[in-house]
Amino acid sequence: SCTMLQATIKLCCGIAHDHLRHLPGFGLAKPSAPAPFVLLYTKPHAHAELGGLFTLICLAPAAACSEPARDISPSQLSSMHLSYITQGETALQRALSILQQHTSWQTERMLDIGAVVSSATIPGLGKVFRAEAVLAVPVAQMHRELFERIEQMPQWNPTLSQVKVLQHIGTDTLVTHEVTAPSPGNLVGQRDFVSVRHRRTREMAVYLVGTATHMEPLPLQEGCIRAESRLSCIILQPLAGNPGHTRFTWLLSIDLKASATMLPGGWIPASVINHVLPQSQADFIKYLCQHLSTTTHP
Numbered sequence: 021s022c023t024m025l026q027a028t029i030k031l032c033c034g035i036a037h038d039h040l041r042h043l044p045g046f047g048l049a050k051p052s053a054p055a056p057f058v059l060l061y062t063k064p065h066a067h068a069e070l071g072g073l074f075t076l077i078c079l080a081p082a083a084a085c086s087e088p089a090r091d092i093s094p095s096q097l098s099s100m101h102l103s104y105i106t107q108g109e110t111a112l113q114r115a116l117s118i119l120q121q122h123t124s125w126q127t128e129r130m131l132d133i134g135a136v137v138s139s140a141t142i143p144g145l146g147k148v149f150r151a152e153a154v155l156a157v158p159v160a161q162m163h164r165e166l167f168e169r170i171e172q173m174p175q176w177n178p179t180l181s182q183v184k185v186l187q188h189i190g191t192d193t194l195v196t197h198e199v200t201a202p203s204p205g206n207l208v209g210q211r212d213f214v215s216v217r218h219r220r221t222r223e224m225a226v227y228l229v230g231t232a233t234h235m236e237p238l239p240l241q242e243g244c245i246r247a248e249s250r251l252s253c254i255i256l257q258p259l260a261g262n263p264g265h266t267r268f269t270w271l272l273s274i275d276l277k278a279s280a281t282m283l284p285g286g287w288i289p290a291s292v293i294n295h296v297l298p299q300s301q302a303d304f305i306k307y308l309c310q311h312l313s314t315t316t317h318p
Contacts, residue, residue, distance in 0.1 A: 151268070159225075180199070212245075249272075
């Protein structure tokens with residue numbers, strides 16, 4: 021019934037709020053004039069700088085939990101729609117839990133442009149990779165490129181051949197299908213993903229989370245292996261004192277289904293997988309930087 025659906029939605033929101041209410045909220049700041057695109061250098065061993073996210077988590081005031089999207093009434097939300105929303109919220113809570121932990125992160129990649137990719141082993145997820153960078157574009161622009169314009173991502177990211185939104189659930193949850201581009205010499209091979217993508221905005225911070233889901237009927241793509249995103253969470257925060265810049269943090273854990281791919285000498289070893297994922301994050305940041313440098317600020 022409509023009453024039951026309303027109660028369910030409020031319960032889901034309440035659970036999320038109870039977990040989130042002690043986590044990052046950021047004071048509103050007036051947007052500054054757009055700055056020319058640069059990537060600010062982040063010192064790889066400056067723990068105070070790399071740990072800025074955790075300082076903000078501890079010090080930030082709480083923000084209210086948003087209600088489900090107002091363009092969909094509770095009576096229009098099916099059990100499957102509610103399931104997608106719940107999957108997104110669960111992934112978000114898991115990401116926030118990782119950010120709260122005092123985890124020892126090991127550097128995997130240091131890009132010339134200042135981005136750092138590190139990793140840690142997280143119970144229940146295995147190896148999680150974290151990419152960090154500071155980009156000289158405002159949060160709102162990054163948010164649009166990475167969520168609202170997600171289907172245009174293959175136009176600037178050559179590692180993807182297709183991103184298609186299969187379903188919109190309100191304004192904050194999507195079900196997407198992504199296909200990686202074929203690449204000569206790619207040991208892992210072509211993969212596709214079916215994911216729930218969910219966003220939550222807490223004042224000036226934006227969280228973009230993704231996790232694997234299932235949708236019928238969506239047949240396997242010829243030549244592709246269906247991989248699974250265990251967890252993806254991009255956090256966009258305005259840089260303290262300079263809201264025209266964005267602190268970009270990306271947690272990533274993916275099951276590439278390596279056992280389904282055979283190399284001439286046997287299965288793909290874990291060492292190859294552990295090389296591919298941080299490299300994919302580094303490549304993504306590089307292509308994102310190139311795209312943003314040619315994009316006019318709105």
